[in-house]
Amino acid sequence: MTRRDLITFIMLSFMWSLSFIFYRIGVPEFGSLAFASLRVVLAGLTMLVFVLFSAKNRVGILENWKALTLVGLFSAAIPFILFSISARSVNAGVLAVLNASVPMMSGFIASIFFKDKLSKKQILGLIIGVVGVMILMSENLFGNAAAEASTGASSGLMPMGYALFACVGYALGANVTRNYLEHVSPIAITAGSLMIASVIMLPVAVYQFPYGATISAKAWVSMICIGVFSTAIALIFMNQLIKNIGPVRATSITLVIPIFAIFLGYLLLGEALDLPAIIGSVVILFGTYLSLDLSIKKMLHA
Numbered sequence: 380m381t382r383r384d385l386i387t388f389i390m391l392s393f394m395w396s397l398s399f400i401f402y403r404i405g406v407p408e409f410g411s412l413a414f415a416s417l418r419v420v421l422a423g424l425t426m427l428v429f430v431l432f433s434a435k436n437r438v439g440i441l442e443n444w445k446a447l448t449l450v451g452l453f454s455a456a457i458p459f460i461l462f463s464i465s466a467r468s469v470n471a472g473v474l475a476v477l478n479a480s481v482p483m484m485s486g487f488i489a490s491i492f493f494k495d496k497l498s499k500k501q502i503l504g505l506i507i508g509v510v511g512v513m514i515l516m517s518e519n520l521f522g523n524a525a526a527e528a529s530t531g532a533s534s535g536l537m538p539m540g541y542a543l544f545a546c547v548g549y550a551l552g553a554n555v556t557r558n559y560l561e562h563v564s565p566i567a568i569t570a571g572s573l574m575i576a577s578v579i580m581l582p583v584a585v586y587q588f589p590y591g592a593t594i595s596a597k598a599w600v601s602m603i604c605i606g607v608f609s610t611a612i613a614l615i616f617m618n619q620l621i622k623n624i625g626p627v628r629a630t631s632i633t634l635v636i637p638i639f640a641i642f643l644g645y646l647l648l649g650e651a652l653d654l655p656a657i658i659g660s661v662v663i664l665f666g667t668y669l670s671l672d673l674s675i676k677k678m679l680h681a
Contacts, residue, residue, distance in 0.1 A: 396639030405601035413587035421606025423577025426570035439567030447571035454552030455576035458545035484550035553626035
């Protein structure tokens with residue numbers, strides 16, 4: 380991994396962590412399913428601009444539309460829907476832990492189907508990173524579990540199963556991108572996959588839109604920001620990262636995102652910042668360092 384890849388990795392973590400802030404602002408007014416589907420539609424419209432003004436991107440999409448359809452389904456349409464359904468009954472802490480399973484799933488798929496072996500250092504780093512996420516979310520996990528026990532409520536296994544299937548989708552999409560779209564530019568990959576996903580999600584957006592409800596300017600701004608910056612622009616960087624460092628190391632970004640999300644929540648929304656968050660963040664950073672197989676000396680000379 381070069382110094383440029385590391386900067387992209389950190390910047391992408393920040394951009395995707397902002398989506399948690401945008402969700403907190405926009406979902407209460409739009410509704411979870413409408414917000415998720417509108418996010419994809421807006422991202423697809425954003426990437427349409429890149430296609431209209433670039434013949435090279437249009438050719439890349441037309442020649443690889445089958446693989447791009449798979450990426451659009453696995454990396455956007457299906458995961459966003461499944462996570463929206465899961466979020467109705469599964470608390471955010473559990474979803475964050477489940478989402479952190481993406482790099483492990485990506486590594487399994489890469490090693491079994493694409494013969495992309497992981498080093499012992501990378502495997503150890505991924506495991507440490509998942510442990511760090513569990514520490515990070517321990518208060519939410521056990522606190523909500525205690526609340527559910529006292530009220531008799533239960534999230535159930537099925538919604539968590541939906542979230543896990545969403546994670547499988549992310550892992551599959553990353554591996555398809557690396558192995559079948561390596562010759563395609565990151566912009567063409569992002570544009571093609573998101574436009575296809577937006578066509579799929581458009582009926583959901585139309586059906587679930589809260590007609591008649593008054594939606595604030597702040598919620599609309601959140602919608603625009605998550606669609607343009609945290610989805611369209613962010614996925615361009617992600618596809619470039621997948622091509623440069625591989626799907627396993629690229630998807631290990633899901634281990635770092637909760638760190639940024641918690642600190643941004645503390646700074647922007649006044650949420651609590653406790654000791655488990657600090658300890659978990661340190662553990663995650665160490666695990667990510669190992670899973671990315673970083674070499675500080677090499678990066679300084681890159």
